[in-house]
Amino acid sequence: MNDTRVDPMKYLEGMEVIDSDLMEKVLKLVxxxxxxxxxxxDVQTALKKxxxxxxxxxxxxxxxxxxxxxxxxxxxxxxxxxxxxxxIGLFTPLYLSNFCQNHCTYCGFNIxxxxxxxxxxxxxVEEELKEIAxxxxxxxxxxxxxxxxxxxLEYIGESLKIATKYFSTVGIEIYPLNSDEYAYLHKxxxxxxSVYQETYNIDKYQEVHLIGPKRIFPYxxxxxxxxxxxxMRGVAFGxxxxxxxxxxxxxxxxxxxxxxxxxxxxxEISFSTxxxxxxxxxxxxxxxxxxxxxxxQVILAYRIFMPFAGITISTRERAGFxxxxxxxxxxxxxxxxxxxxxGHSEEEKGDEQFEISDDRTxxxxxxxxxxxxxxxxxxxxxxV
Amino acid sequence: MSDxxxxxGHEFGSRFILGSGKFSLELxxxxxxxxxxxxxxxxxxxxNVGGEENILDYLPKDITLLPNTSGARNADEAVRIARLxxxxxxxxxxxxxxxxxxKYLLPDNYETxxxxxxxxxxxxxVMPYMYPDLNVARSLVNAGAAAVMPxxxxxxxxxxxxxxxxxxxxxxEIELPIIVDAGIGRPSQACEAMEMGAAAVMxxxxxxxxxxxxQMAKAFKQAIEAGRAAYLAGLGRVLNFGAEASSxxxxxxxx
Numbered sequence: 019m020n021d022t023r024v025d026p027m028k029y030l031e032g033m034e035v036i037d038s039d040l041m042e043k044v045l046k047l048v049x050x051x052x053x054x055x056x057x058x059x060d061v062q063t064a065l066k067k068x069x070x071x072x073x074x075x076x077x078x079x080x081x082x083x084x085x086x087x088x089x090x091x092x093x094x095x096x097x098x099x100x101x102x103x104x105x106i107g108l109f110t111p112l113y114l115s116n117f118c119q120n121h122c123t124y125c126g127f128n129i130x131x132x133x134x135x136x137x138x139x140x141x142x143v144e145e146e147l148k149e150i151a152x153x154x155x156x157x158x159x160x161x162x163x164x165x166x167x168x169x170x171l172e173y174i175g176e177s178l179k180i181a182t183k184y185f186s187t188v189g190i191e192i193y194p195l196n197s198d199e200y201a202y203l204h205k206x207x208x209x210x211x212s213v214y215q216e217t218y219n220i221d222k223y224q225e226v227h228l229i230g231p232k233r234i235f236p237y238x239x240x241x242x243x244x245x246x247x248x249x250m251r252g253v254a255f256g257x258x259x260x261x262x263x264x265x266x267x268x269x270x271x272x273x274x275x276x277x278x279x280x281x282x283x284x285x286e287i288s289f290s291t292x293x294x295x296x297x298x299x300x301x302x303x304x305x306x307x308x309x310x311x312x313x314x315q316v317i318l319a320y321r322i323f324m325p326f327a328g329i330t331i332s333t334r335e336r337a338g339f340x341x342x343x344x345x346x347x348x349x350x351x352x353x354x355x356x357x358x359x360x361g362h363s364e365e366e367k368g369d370e371q372f373e374i375s376d377d378r379t380x381x382x383x384x385x386x387x388x389x390x391x392x393x394x395x396x397x398x399x400x401x402v
Numbered sequence: 403m404s405d406x407x408x409x410x411g412h413e414f415g416s417r418f419i420l421g422s423g424k425f426s427l428e429l430x431x432x433x434x435x436x437x438x439x440x441x442x443x444x445x446x447x448x449x450n451v452g453g454e455e456n457i458l459d460y461l462p463k464d465i466t467l468l469p470n471t472s473g474a475r476n477a478d479e480a481v482r483i484a485r486l487x488x489x490x491x492x493x494x495x496x497x498x499x500x501x502x503x504x505k506y507l508l509p510d511n512y513e514t515x516x517x518x519x520x521x522x523x524x525x526x527x528v529m530p531y532m533y534p535d536l537n538v539a540r541s542l543v544n545a546g547a548a549a550v551m552p553x554x555x556x557x558x559x560x561x562x563x564x565x566x567x568x569x570x571x572x573x574x575e576i577e578l579p580i581i582v583d584a585g586i587g588r589p590s591q592a593c594e595a596m597e598m599g600a601a602a603v604m605x606x607x608x609x610x611x612x613x614x615x616x617q618m619a620k621a622f623k624q625a626i627e628a629g630r631a632a633y634l635a636g637l638g639r640v641l642n643f644g645a646e647a648s649s650x651x652x653x654x655x656x657x
């Protein structure tokens with residue numbers, strides 16, 4: 019069936035090709051990663067080191083590291099304290115639109131899923147932003163499905179301009195763009211870009227991204243680099259854990275970020291660790307073999323490998339997990355989250371992308387952070 | 403005896419400068435009191451005037467604010483942040499911090515000199531955070547800096563005085579106060595910096611992340627005072643080239 023579909027490795031017309039060898043580097047290392055070969059002694063050696071090599075990072079992601087979760091947690095906590103102190107950043111996402119041209123088998127917004135589609139008008143965007151700002155938040159993440167003919171570049175740009183009136187930090191989690199388009203959105207007010215590769219296994223990638231521009235693997239892979247070339251200050255990485263082989267995908271995610279930081283030393287690096295969640299018309303969607311234990315292993319390995327990187331913990335996880343992982347490894351969390359279109363000032367206008375597990379308000383999250391001896395941070399960025 | 407720290411014509415009784423970025427905000431006041439701190443840094447990006455958890459709301463009014471330009475990647479951005487800081491009423495002091503490496507957070511000395519010159523000309527009391535290099539320190543003096551703030555080790559590393567030899571050179575050669583900033587993880591290291599002749603020490607992570615913030619602030623205060631007293635008293639001679647030979651090498655001389 020695959021041969022009738024678009025070749026996932028071939029750029030479509032209009033997609034910018036940049037000069038970069040990072041994808042080949044990452045994919046080669048991941049292909050060679052045989053995590054079953056790692057032993058206790060590899061894990062112990064890794065944990066003794068002040069600075070971990072790629073090999074050490076691979077050891078921490080291997081099954082051999084599972085018995086060392088407690089040791090990893092202690093190390094991770096110490097690193098988190100050293101680099102971030104008590105600070106926990108707060109933000110919330112705003113979905114502008116759930117129209118989507120892609121058919122991604124794991125996502126509630128996919129083109130064939132029968133859900134209520136909607137897109138906010140500029141007035142509604144402003145209303146929503148105003149309502150969110152009233153909760154005290156100063157950081158916003160703007161999201162859309164991938165459908166430039168609905169939520170096009172200019173529409174997103176105009177929304178960002180409004181966002182900068184209310185928020186000091188504006189990030190985007192939208193479809194990948196060319197570097198000049200990133201430059202335009204940067205000018206409109208966005209400084210941070212999240213693009214999740216979902217899985218770094220090309221076979222799996224084409225199996226779950228059946229239709230639409232998202233099917234083009236390398237264009238997505240190079241999005242962070244194009245964003246930085248377009249002047250963005252920070253980029254976020256993530257694999258959708260449970261989709262493919264999570265150990266390989268976590269290794270790939272870490273290496274992707276590692277090489278980007280090496281090539282662009284000024285770039286602020288962060289990770290997200292989403293797991294598969296149920297969505298409307300697919301209640302059985304689940305993270306397969308990635309249980310909380312494995313998820314924590316991945317999070318801790320990211321922290322120990324790149325102690326300076328931000329880690330965001332998703333509302334896909336339950337409150338009890340999120341509360342314990344902040345300060346231990348995570349440095350940022352969302353609060354007052356809605357994953358449908360709008361929903362902050364009025365009823366949701368369009369259906370949700372997935373089911374969230376933590377619907378606490380900003381105040382509730384704030385209280386929880388304080389009660390754990392940590393410091394909620396609303397503002398941590400100046401646009402200059 | 404009056405032993406004041408003088409920065410840009412301003413006098414301070416305390417030689418303990420506190421960083422604020424890694425604190426739980428409600429503990430800052432106790433740290434200031436227990437450490438008898440008179441100057442505190444704050445990242446301007448953390449100021450959230452009129453908003454939630456505005457760091458400025460947690461700082462006593464009589465303390466000298468030392469706003470830093472963290473987040474700036476070049477001189478131009480540092481200058482803009484400093485101007486913004488003055489506009490919102492944070493005063494004329496500024497700690498220039500220009501960092502274009504997200505991994506080690508090491509300062510960019512070249513851009514730091516440029517920003518220092520511009521801001522000094524605009525009347526700021528400029529305290530640049532720098533990698534301890536004598537030539538750069540001299541350029542900072544010429545650019546109009548009010549103090550020089552070399553790093554002991556990477557920010558947050560708690561590794562202490564990794565750059566000790568080079569900080570000593572700055573202490574010996576530069577007229578301005580040399581304030582050791584970053585990397586100090588324990589009171590003994592702060593004491594050591596002061597014994598060497600540093601004019602002050604800046605500290606954040608070690609205190610903010612201590613189990614008992616008040617006690618740790620107190621410990622740092624005492625260590626800094628002890629180090630200062632030792633420096634003023636004049637440390638006993640430490641011979642650099644081993645022990646003196648008991649039978650003198652020049653004993654053969656006759657007339």
